[in-house]
Structures are given as structure tokens and as C-alpha cells.
Amino acid sequence: MSLNVELPPTRTLPPEKPLRLLDNAGHAVTGRDTGGFALPDLATLVELYRRMVIARRFDVQVTALTRQGRLATYPSALGQEACEIGAVSALDADDWLFPTYRESVALLTRGIDPAEILVSFRGDWHNGYDQRAHRTAAQATPLATQALHAVGLGHAARLRHDPIATLAFLGDGATSEGDAHEAFNFAAVWQTPTVFLVQNNQYAISVPLSRQTHARTLADKAVGYGMPGYHVDGNDVAAVYAVTRAAVERARAGLGPTFIEGVTYRVESHTNSDDPTRYRQQREVEHWKRRDPIERLEKYLVSEGALGDALREEITEAAEALAARTRAAMSAEAEISPLELFDHVYASPRRQLAEQRERLAAELAAELEPSGAER
Amino acid sequence: MSALAEAAPAPEASTAPGPVTMAAALNRALRDAMAEDDRVVVYGEDVGPLGGVFRVTDGLQAEFGDERIWDSPLAESGIVGTAVGMAMYGLRPVVEMQFDAFSYPAFEQIVSHVAKMRNRTKGRLQLPMVIRIPCAGAIGGVEHHSDSSEAYWTATPGLTVVTPSNPADAYSMLREAIASDDPVVFMEPKSRYWAKAELALPVTTAPMDRALVLREGTDVTLLAYGPTVKTALDAADAAASEDLSIEVIDLRSLSPFDDETVSASVRKTSRAAVIHEAAQFGGYGAEVAARVTERNFHWLAEPVLRIAGFDIPYPSPKLESFHLPTADRVLHALAGWNWDLA
Numbered sequence: 206m207s208l209n210v211e212l213p214p215t216r217t218l219p220p221e222k223p224l225r226l227l228d229n230a231g232h233a234v235t236g237r238d239t240g241g242f243a244l245p246d247l248a249t250l251v252e253l254y255r256r257m258v259i260a261r262r263f264d265v266q267v268t269a270l271t272r273q274g275r276l277a278t279y280p281s282a283l284g285q286e287a288c289e290i291g292a293v294s295a296l297d298a299d300d301w302l303f304p305t306y307r308e309s310v311a312l313l314t315r316g317i318d319p320a321e322i323l324v325s326f327r328g329d330w331h332n333g334y335d336q337r338a339h340r341t342a343a344q345a346t347p348l349a350t351q352a353l354h355a356v357g358l359g360h361a362a363r364l365r366h367d368p369i370a371t372l373a374f375l376g377d378g379a380t381s382e383g384d385a386h387e388a389f390n391f392a393a394v395w396q397t398p399t400v401f402l403v404q405n406n407q408y409a410i411s412v413p414l415s416r417q418t419h420a421r422t423l424a425d426k427a428v429g430y431g432m433p434g435y436h437v438d439g440n441d442v443a444a445v446y447a448v449t450r451a452a453v454e455r456a457r458a459g460l461g462p463t464f465i466e467g468v469t470y471r472v473e474s475h476t477n478s479d480d481p482t483r484y485r486q487q488r489e490v491e492h493w494k495r496r497d498p499i500e501r502l503e504k505y506l507v508s509e510g511a512l513g514d515a516l517r518e519e520i521t522e523a524a525e526a527l528a529a530r531t532r533a534a535m536s537a538e539a540e541i542s543p544l545e546l547f548d549h550v551y552a553s554p555r556r557q558l559a560e561q562r563e564r565l566a567a568e569l570a571a572e573l574e575p576s577g578a579e580r
Numbered sequence: 581m582s583a584l585a586e587a588a589p590a591p592e593a594s595t596a597p598g599p600v601t602m603a604a605a606l607n608r609a610l611r612d613a614m615a616e617d618d619r620v621v622v623y624g625e626d627v628g629p630l631g632g633v634f635r636v637t638d639g640l641q642a643e644f645g646d647e648r649i650w651d652s653p654l655a656e657s658g659i660v661g662t663a664v665g666m667a668m669y670g671l672r673p674v675v676e677m678q679f680d681a682f683s684y685p686a687f688e689q690i691v692s693h694v695a696k697m698r699n700r701t702k703g704r705l706q707l708p709m710v711i712r713i714p715c716a717g718a719i720g721g722v723e724h725h726s727d728s729s730e731a732y733w734t735a736t737p738g739l740t741v742v743t744p745s746n747p748a749d750a751y752s753m754l755r756e757a758i759a760s761d762d763p764v765v766f767m768e769p770k771s772r773y774w775a776k777a778e779l780a781l782p783v784t785t786a787p788m789d790r791a792l793v794l795r796e797g798t799d800v801t802l803l804a805y806g807p808t809v810k811t812a813l814d815a816a817d818a819a820a821s822e823d824l825s826i827e828v829i830d831l832r833s834l835s836p837f838d839d840e841t842v843s844a845s846v847r848k849t850s851r852a853a854v855i856h857e858a859a860q861f862g863g864y865g866a867e868v869a870a871r872v873t874e875r876n877f878h879w880l881a882e883p884v885l886r887i888a889g890f891d892i893p894y895p896s897p898k899l900e901s902f903h904l905p906t907a908d909r910v911l912h913a914l915a916g917w918n919w920d921l922a
Contacts, residue, residue, distance in 0.1 A: 365669075
């Protein structure tokens, strides 16, 4: 292994031990395990902590609202906050984010309103935020498809000489999809400014990682495409942030794509309708709960004297305020308009849809007639 | 994105009338669109130095450089998926699928994203992109080179699906497709690539969402598109000598469907048949027959006929002539109606 240390990262497999800057006890890591990355400054770490605490509160709140029937479904990211918040916090405002359905807390960190994030899960429409204003694509459901969009948009920006990066989130299961491989390859061949953040949360619904890949790490795949690959402790927000920030800067400087695997764990079920007791042991869940990304950073910040009672209280208040706002938004009646079904399908109006719209309008008008009307 | 606004329209030098193939007309349409709008980019497999396996992109890389037209890795889902991202950013990608059956790896991107993006984002992200698909058979192609896959695309709300049958339409419709803010599946009948027409380019024909009456008649309406338009015209020629007057309509746009033009013709002739190369069962002709019947039942003297390929996988080169609808097969089918009632 030592022979390869001097080679550029595109030519070497990443160390099997994940790169980390803070260990699980909240101590700063030194030496080889840091991969040469420096711990972000305290102000940055405090901000990451704030964002993770708020994200956790939001996630728990939405799961509760879903159990109460306010939402149709919700894929929780509990336990994955370091990956989601660390990576998104590394983006600049003009970069583009390509999330999947599990990235609600990443979207929150991107500055998107909770009510808009949850439009799709409540079932009001397929997506609810302004993609252009937030430079964030609509949440993708078909796995890995959004990675190609991130590559294409990044390439378009490059052709226009706009120095931006694109960040695509994928899961461990998605790395088995053809589109993932095509995206990695196109990005490397075209040298697009794309960062692939693979959250290896150990399960694709019920199927464990061992049934998705025979590779040593998912980050190993990067070598075959000719791009740098990083195998990162995905519960260490300092590491995720530092590595992603470096990848974003590389991308923005025109140095091409980067593959980052964040090793983490999906503490909750896949969605509220999943039953994880059928495929995993509770002691495994407990093992990972002891590696909680928020507690780890908290220990470090406390030991550095950067997290006092006043700050803690302020963050808790902000988190509770967001939870209250989310509850209120999900309690409000959804504004749906049946006739809007026809309004956005095509830019060029179609007579066929206009006719169907009229039919539905007539049905709706008939329903509004006073009871006792002829049926 | 400021560079986009500065793109000045390039003057379109018109050429003197002369024989123009469909492939050349498509090439010229791409060239003129690229010259006029620097947001138009072209990529796919072998479209660069080779000029495409059908030479539709011949000379374009030399003229525009490899930042406007380039060879991509060989992966169709990747080609369409990256085009989605480029269109999101404001470019107008025109991608080539090389052969109909090779578009299938891109099926998910086309159906789940290209078709749905505008709707799922309430119009905030539209995808002005064109997916060019050389389609259909009768070129002696080996397996997987002759499919007619239009029904997959027309069954997908959100897509616009058009197919030219002649060089003038090929030019005009491709220009319109590239200028459209909606994604367009542009199906190019391979067997017509080398057919010539006397033409001066540029040319503007009817809007691409309209069907056109190519030949007027009084007894039968033949509805054809792409490669079968010639079959229909041949049938009409042959029928004329037997005193049967056939009206031929080139549908041009498969989605949307031009009910107005088709219904007007059917109400005049009271007999209609639709011709396509694709298998009959569940094919596009089923939609045409149902639609024409629903709207014109009381004007019809006979059920709408479908004259189509057999319900089999596309045959190998030495057997394809038995599969494809011919003018003879069309006339034989029409003869099966009860003409005594006419």
C-alpha cells in the first residue's frame, strides 16, 4: 500500500478505513486517517452542529406527522445528518443540487421552506419548490437517474464558462443501477464539475450492501472511471464537509468530478410503511445509534468550549420553532386544484388536453349542484 | 448565461432548387439551427468526425467545433439523461439514438424525466430538447436495426412525437422541433433518408402538429406516416387506374393527433385505413382507428382498417419484404370492404 501513497488519487484505491477528522469519542483525528484534510474551523463546526440539530428535529417531527396520517409517506434521514448537511453546506449558492427522495434535511439546509419540501410526500403535487431559485432539482425517485442530470447540467455550465459545481446524492443501492455507471463515466470523460455523494446507509429498503456489491468499498469504483474516490466516515460531519468542499472547489476550478462514499446508517425504516424488524437486528441499530453524528460533534464542541448552555438553548429554540412551523403547515388544508392537472404538461397548448380539462370542469361543476339534483 | 442573449441569428443563405435527400435536409436543418442559436448542441454516437452512421451530421463538427457537436460515450441513457441536465440549464440539446432499437436503454430517462419534468415542476423547468431516432425498416438491416417504436413514445403523456416523410418536411419540422420549448421525439424513417425531392432550402412547410392531405380523393382516406406515406401514395396511384379515388394523409405529428384534418377527410370519404410498419396489436393504428371511429362513427361506411406489420418481432433482411405493408397489401385490404353499399 505504501507504494501507492504518492500516486494521484485517481490512480489509487482509497484506504479501507474511512477517512475521518473526528472520532466517535469526539476527539480530533491526526495522521493518516485524515487523508491530509484539515479539521474545519470552530465557527464552521458550530454552524454544522446547528444545522444538524435543526435537521434532526425536523426529521423526527415529519416522521411523527406521517404516523398521524398528515403525509402519505416519508423517507427519514435520521442518523444520516452528517452526510446530508455536511455535503450541502459545502456548496456555494450558485452550485446545483440533485437530491433523491431521502434528502429532505439536505433541502432544509439548502434554505427550502418545510412546506415546499413536503409537498410531494403530502401528495399535493410531485414537487413543491422553485428549482431555479434554489438551484436544486426536483427530488428524484427513479434511482441514479438524477446523477446524469447533474452531469449534463454541469457540462452545460462548463460549455457556457460558468464556474459552478453540481452535487448529486445517491444511495448504496443506486450504485447498482446502470444510470449510476453511465453518470460516473460521462462525468469523467467530459470532466464535468460534478460531485457524487454516495450515502452508503447499508440498506436498499431491506437489501444489505453485501448483496449490492462485491467491491471492497463503493469508493473503489471511482478508480475505474479515472476520478478521485474518497471513502469517508459518513457520521463525521467535519470529514464529509471538508472532503466535499475540496471536491466542490476542484469542480469549480475545472478539475473534474469526484466520487465520495459516506459510510453511514439508516436508523429509521426505509419509509413509514417499511418493517425493518424483518431484515435487521435491533442490536445492529443500537450499534449505529452509539455512533450518532450529532453526539460526536457535540462532544468535540463541548471539549473545545464552543458549545455553552446559551447557544444550546438558542439552537433548541430554533429547532422547536421550525417543528412548530412544520406542524402548522402540515395541518393546513392542502391547496389542490384539479384543473391544474392539465396546465403544465406541455408548453404548447394541446386541444386534446383542453377538451379533457373541459370534461373534468363539467364534472366538478355537476358535483357542486345542490343535492337532490338529477343524477 | 449572458452569452446566450448575445447569440445573433445567422443569415440563412437559401440554395437554388435542386435535388435534396432527406438526410441532406436534416443536415441543413441542424446546421442552420446551430448557426442561428448557440444554445443548440448536438451529440450522440459517431456524430462527430464520422458525421453519423447515416451522415445526417456530416461536416457539422468541422464547422462548429467539438464544443457544439461531439461524440459521447456509447450509452443511450447517459446521452438522454445528460441532455435533460443540459436543457435544464438552458441549452437546446439535439441527441441522436443511432438506431430505433438502441433507444431502449434510454427508455427510463425519456419516460420518467423527459416527458414528466415540465409537469412535475409546474412548468418551472421545461426541457427544450430533441431526441432524433432513425426508425423503421426496409433497409436490409440486421436484427435490432429496423424497429418501429413510435407507440412507446405516443403512449407517454408529455412527449411530442413527429415524423417527416419527405425532405421539405424533414427540414422544416426539425427546425420547429429544435425551436420548441417541449421535448420532441423526432422519428426519421431510414428507408426515406436517400429519397430526393426538388427543393430550395431553407423551407417552411405546415406547422409540425398538423396532418397534411398529400393527395385528394373521394372514396377512401389512407392515413400514413413516415415510411408508409410512400406506400400510401403508391397505392393511390395504382388504385386510380382501377377507378378508385384515394385521399392520402401524411399524419406528420403522431402526438398530438390532428383530429380536425383527419375527421374532415373521413367524413368526406366515409372509409379510412391506417398504415404502419409496427406490429398491429397495441400499435399506433389502434389509437388512430379508435379515435377516428369515436369522432366519425355516423359518417363511416366501414370499420377503420389497420394495415400493419404482423404481430412478430421484426424479421431478418431476407424476410422483411413479407412483413412490411406494401401498396398491393393495402389495395387487397381495401378490396375486403363491402363496396356494393357505396
